[in-house]
Amino acid sequence: MKNFITYAIFVIISAVIILGLALPIPDIPALGDKARVLYFHVPMSWISVLAFFMSMWYSIRYLKTRDHNYDIKSYSSAQLGFLFCILATATGSLWAKFSWGSFWNWDPRQTSIFILLLIYGAYFALRSAIESEDQRAKLSSVYSIIAAVTVPFFVFIMPRIVESLHPDPILNTQGKINMDSSMLTVFLSALVGFTMLYLWMLDLKIRAEKLNYKKLSLTD
């Protein structure tokens, strides 16, 4: 079963890469072939948010149960989330360079992902500054929950401060409306494939971290 999932992920992602580049896409004004980045960029952004909330969920579980495995899960999810967050930022700013002319111009979506990067960074900085495992698990859990409750505020704030350049609604409304069936299939497969990839990597990461933890607690 495990092997099957691994192969399935491999097949889906390979297919997304090949078809995403090969299949024709409908002509979207001002985007053109550059819209192909959405097969990779959107799943990655989605996963960086998903991983963040998974991490928060495991933090809550940890505080409730004090079971160290939840801390391992929370930490592993945050590490993967950080990785995908960097990838999403990179793919996003590449696209921005060719669509808007500069890699970074502080539009709402860029600001949001920048904040997510900052939160991840702060979370890791906090973890590395605490020696005792219990304290580290507990305090980083509390921090990730505090950070998570403030994130939704951006949903209300962003529309207020941005006057021009509303790029994301453009991509969403036009992109979704204009997505023909082949494009939609590739896009949805990419979403499913990358989410499965994340879950598979998370499982791997958790098992590795657990072994690591066991090794640590046995060396006395």
Next chain:
Amino acid sequence: MLLKNSYLVFKKDLSSELRTRYVINSLLMFVLVIISIIRFAIGDEKVDNEILTGLLWIAIFFTSVSGLSRTFVKEEEKETSFSLKLSTGSNSVILGKLFFNLILTFSLNLLILFLFVIITDYEIKNFSGFMIVIVFGNLGLVSASTIIAAIISKANSKGTLYPVLSFPVLLPLLITVINATKLASVGVETGKLLGEIQILLSYFIVVTVASLMLFKYVWED
């Protein structure tokens, strides 16, 4: 009981602060330093309100994150936290400290604002609206900084960690409050700032409730 104990913790912090001037002295100097830096950076340039509001909040943010952690860090450093743990529940501790930090921040912000207006030609057209925004902004600022102070008081390299941890959490508040004070300073009526004030108030409520729920984990072991 909870309120009485929170008040006692607040009173204890206040009287020991007044006696040692641990935080106040260094914070006053910090305010002077940062205000002078702003003064020398601006020179005699005519700077518009948009940039001045940003500078004002830079001063407020860094003053807060250099002083507000003291109240928790001191309990850990002087090893008095166990005596406090053996005498009262966690909620009265966080509320007492929150209240102390609120008074401290609010008076410091008044000072910063006063000095800032003197050294620059920052003009506040809608003063009452501006102050309302400052008050509501302070509530959220202090609430988030206080729980993060509790977290970092148990970690190493506290000084550098504090701004790093506070900034992403405070960013929604800072964006809103900078925007709202900017609008008030150019004369937008208070009624038009209600949306911003609502965000600031709900930020304060959400963070305070989360702090009250989570602080016991930070405090108890």
Next chain:
Amino acid sequence: MNSIELISENISKTYSGKVIFKNLSLKLAGGDSLTVLGRNGSGKSTLIKILAGLISANRGDLFLKENNVKVERGKWYSKIGLISPYLNLYDELSAVENLEFFCGLRDENGSDSKDRINSYLNKVGLYEKRNEPVKNYSSGMKQKLKLIFAVINEPKILFMDEPRTNLDSEGIKIVYETAESHRENGILIVATNDADDIELCSDSLNIEDYK
């Protein structure tokens, strides 16, 4: 009759992969007393902190029962008194201010604690200097003040971690008297290096046996 019980079941504590103790079980009720023995750095203080509810164990269960009802963790503090080297009072406040603060926190019905504080201060001989900031005290005087802090609210369980620290013979006598009067009804737990202190308690536990 108000009965108190402290029960630990197979508690273990590790710190950074190092076992401090494991599978430690004990059951103490009002009138029981226990000495915790062990070398320096063997984890006596850690055990005391865990039993007092100040830090948590990695594994195992710990209960505090009053009249057969479990006391919830957030309320443990109201049953416990502790004197120990890692617990300090506020340096910049005077003895009276410190004690008034701590009594005020513990006090549920707002009664006046002044008389109680003064009689304790008299007993240990700190009355004359009651209004001086604690930072001017000698370490022996601080230890005496900490002793008052531990017992002034009449805790059900009294922990004494190295109670002799910095005390002169007169101070030690006060510690002994306090311990003896406490163990009549309450639980007394003493962590010590000093062989003389063993006689304070009816039972003893060597932490090295739980490595």
